[in-house]
Amino acid sequence: xxxxxxxxxxxxxxxxxxxxxxxxxxxxxxxxxxxxxxxxxxxxxxxxxxxxxxxxxxxxxxxxxxxxxxxxxxxxxxxxxxxxxxxxxxxxxxxxxxxxxxxxxxxxxxxxxxxxxxxxxxxxxxxxxxxxxxxxxxxxxxxxxxxxxxxxxxxxxxxxxxxxxxxxxxxxxxxxxxxxxxxxxxxxxxxxxxxxxxxxxxxxxx
Amino acid sequence: xxxxxxxxxxxxxxxxxxxxxxxxxxxxxxxxxxxxxxxxxxxxxxxxxxxxxxxxxxxxxxxxxxxxxxxxxxxxxxxxxxxxxxxxxxxxxxxxxxxxxxxxxxxxxxxxxxxxxxxxxxxxxxxxxxxxxxxxxxxxxxxxxxxxxxxxxxxxxxxxxxxxxxxxxxxxxxxxxxxxxxxxxxxxxxxxxxxx
Numbered sequence: 448x449x450x451x452x453x454x455x456x457x458x459x460x461x462x463x464x465x466x467x468x469x470x471x472x473x474x475x476x477x478x479x480x481x482x483x484x485x486x487x488x489x490x491x492x493x494x495x496x497x498x499x500x501x502x503x504x505x506x507x508x509x510x511x512x513x514x515x516x517x518x519x520x521x522x523x524x525x526x527x528x529x530x531x532x533x534x535x536x537x538x539x540x541x542x543x544x545x546x547x548x549x550x551x552x553x554x555x556x557x558x559x560x561x562x563x564x565x566x567x568x569x570x571x572x573x574x575x576x577x578x579x580x581x582x583x584x585x586x587x588x589x590x591x592x593x594x595x596x597x598x599x600x601x602x603x604x605x606x607x608x609x610x611x612x613x614x615x616x617x618x619x620x621x622x623x624x625x626x627x628x629x630x631x632x633x634x635x636x637x638x639x640x641x642x643x644x645x646x647x648x649x650x651x652x653x
Numbered sequence: 654x655x656x657x658x659x660x661x662x663x664x665x666x667x668x669x670x671x672x673x674x675x676x677x678x679x680x681x682x683x684x685x686x687x688x689x690x691x692x693x694x695x696x697x698x699x700x701x702x703x704x705x706x707x708x709x710x711x712x713x714x715x716x717x718x719x720x721x722x723x724x725x726x727x728x729x730x731x732x733x734x735x736x737x738x739x740x741x742x743x744x745x746x747x748x749x750x751x752x753x754x755x756x757x758x759x760x761x762x763x764x765x766x767x768x769x770x771x772x773x774x775x776x777x778x779x780x781x782x783x784x785x786x787x788x789x790x791x792x793x794x795x796x797x798x799x800x801x802x803x804x805x806x807x808x809x810x811x812x813x814x815x816x817x818x819x820x821x822x823x824x825x826x827x828x829x830x831x832x833x834x835x836x837x838x839x840x841x842x843x844x845x846x847x848x849x
Contacts, residue, residue, distance in 0.1 A: 477782070507667070508660040515667050522671035526678055533682035536689050544753070544777055544784070627782075628821050 451570050455577030461554050462585035462636075463643045468554035472586050473632040475545055478602045480611065482590035485545045486583025488527065490576070492549050493558060495523040497575035500563040507564070516559045524550045554582060592635045597626030690775075694759070697772040698732070698744060700789075701761030705734035705741045727832060728839050734761070742769060743840050749832035752824040753777030756786075758832050766841040767800040768792075768833055783825030795830070799837035806830045 461467045468489070475481045499519050500507075507515045528546045531539045539546075549555065558578055563571040594600055599619030602612050625631045698707060710732050727748045734742040742763045749756045756776035761769035771792045778784045785791055794815050798804045807830075808816050808823060819826040 474779070503667075506663065508663055511660055511664045515664055518664075518668055518671050522675055525675055529675075529678055529682045529686075533685035533689075544779070624817075624820060 448569065448573050451573040452577040455574065455579070455581040456584065457581070459578075459581075460585055460643075461578050461582045462589075463640050465557075466640075467557045468552045468582060469636075471545070471548045471552050472582070472589065473629065473636060474548070476586055476590040476593055476632060476635075477597070477627050478594050479587060479590045480602045480604065481545070482586040483583065483603075485548070486579070486586050488546055488549050489552060489554065489582055490579030491527060492520065492523050492552075493555050493575040493579045494572065496520045496555055496559055497563040497571040498568060499523075500559040501566060501568045501571040504564045512564065513556075513560070516556055520555055520559070521550050554578065589632070589635050589639060592639070593626045593631055596623050596635075597628075597631055598622050598624075693774060697759040697774060700772055701744055701759055701770040702734055703742075703761065703769050705736045707732050707744065708735050727835060731844070740764065743844055745836045745839065747832045747836050749828045751776055751778050751828045752783050752822070753779065756825075756828060756832075758829070760833060760836050762799065762837060762840045764840070764845050765800040766837040766845070768795050768798055768804070768837065771795060771829075771833060773829065778825050779822070782822040785822065786825050786829055791829075795833050799833070804830060804834045804837060806834060 455461065459465055462469070462472055471485060471489075475485045496516070496519055500516060503515070503519075524546060527549075528539075531546065558574060562574045566574070591601070594602065595615060595618065599615045599617075599622040600612050601615070604611055623631075626635065710730060729746045729748060731746065732744040733740060734744060742761060744759060744761045747758045747760060749758050754777050756778065757774040758771060759774060760771040763769060770789075772789070773786045773791075776784070776787070778786065794811055795804060803810075805811050806827065808819060808826070811819070
C-alpha cells in the first residue's frame with residue numbers, strides 16, 4: 448500500500464515523470480499560493496473520482512467507460528465549486544477560477560483509466576493521495592522558481608496583519624518578468640525536468 | 654441490440670444519479686451564494702459612492718433614437734447619487750470584456766463623468782495576472798479621470814512604474830479601461846446632458 452502512495456511522489460511523479468496535467472500546472476504556477484490552491488483542489492477531486500471509479504468498476508460497461516468517468520469527475524468538480532462558494536467564500540475568491548480547470552486536468556482522467564478501474568478502493572485512495580501530493584509538490588517547486596525569479600516575492604497564506612507576501616531584497620526591484628509569463632513557465636518546467644532526468648540516470652549508473 | 658440498450662441505460666443511470674446529487678447540493682448552496690454576492694455588491698456600492706447617498710436604481714433608457722444604443726450596451730443599470738439632496742453623480746453597473754470572458758464592474762462617477770472609484774466584481778481572469786485588477790490599488794490610475802483628464806486606454810498612457818504592473822494582463826487592462834471610458838461617456842452624453 449505504501450508503494451502506491453510513494454510512487455506518485457517520486458518514481459511516477461505526475462509532472463516530471465509521467466508528464467500529466469501540464470496545462471493547469473503551467474497556467475497557475477506563477478505564485479506559490481496558487482500552486483497550493485490548485486494542488487488542494489486536485490487532491491480532493493482525484494480522491495473523489497478514484498474512489499467512485501473504483502467502486503463502480505464492475506458496473507460501468509467497458510465501452511462507455513470514458514464518458515462515465517467524465518460525468519463522475521465533472522460532477523465532483525461542480526460539487527466542490529458549489530460547496531466552496533457557499534461555505535468558504537474567501538477561499539473561493541482566490542482559488543475559484545482553478546476549480547473548473549480541474550475538469551480538464553488529464554491527471555484525474557488518467558488515474559481513473561490507468562489505475563482506479565483495475566484496483567481496489569484502498570489502493571485507489573492511496574494512489575490518489577500519492578499522485579495528488581506529488582502533483583502539488585511539483586507545482587510548488589515550479590511556482591517557487593517562477594515567483595522568486597519573476598516577481599522577487601514568495602506569496603503564501605495571508606494571516607492577520609501579514610499579507611502573505613515575502614519580498615526578496617535585490618530581486619524584488621529588478622525581477623526577470625519573463626519567468627512570470629508563459630514562456631518562463633515552459634523554461635522552468637524544462638530545466639527542472641532535465642535536472643530530474645539527470646538525477647535519476649546518475650542514480651541508475653552508480 | 655439489447656447490449657446497446659443495457660450499456661446506454663447504465664450510462665444514463667450514472668448521469669441521473671450525478672444530476673440528482675448536484676441538484677440536491679445546489680438547493681442547499683444557492684441561497685448562501687446569492688446572499689454572499691449581494692453583500693459583495695453592497696460593499697462595492699459603498700466603496701464607489703464617496704460620501705454621497707445612493708438613491709434610486711434605474712435601468713437605462715437610451716437617449717439614442719433607435720431605442721438602444723449599441724455603444725453603451727455594456728451598461729446594465731445605474732444608481733443615482735445625491736449629496737445634500739442634489740444630484741451629484743451616478744454608479745454604473747457595467748459588463749466589461751476580459752481575458753476570461755465578461756467581467757462585472759461597479760463604477761462611481763461624478764456628474765461630469767469623472768471616475769470616483771471602481772471595483773471589479775465577478776470575473777474569470779487569470780490569478781496572479783488579470784485577477785490583480787480586483788485590488789483597489791489597480792484602479793488608482795483611473796481615479797479623477799474622465800472629465801478634464803482623459804481615461805488612459807493604452808499601456809503607453811500610463812506612468813512607467815504602473816505600466817509594468819499590467820504586463821501580462823494587457824487584455825484585462827484594456828477591458829477595464831474601455832468599460833470605464835464608455836461608462837464615463839454614458840454619464841456625460843446620456844444622463845447629464847439629457848437632464849439639463
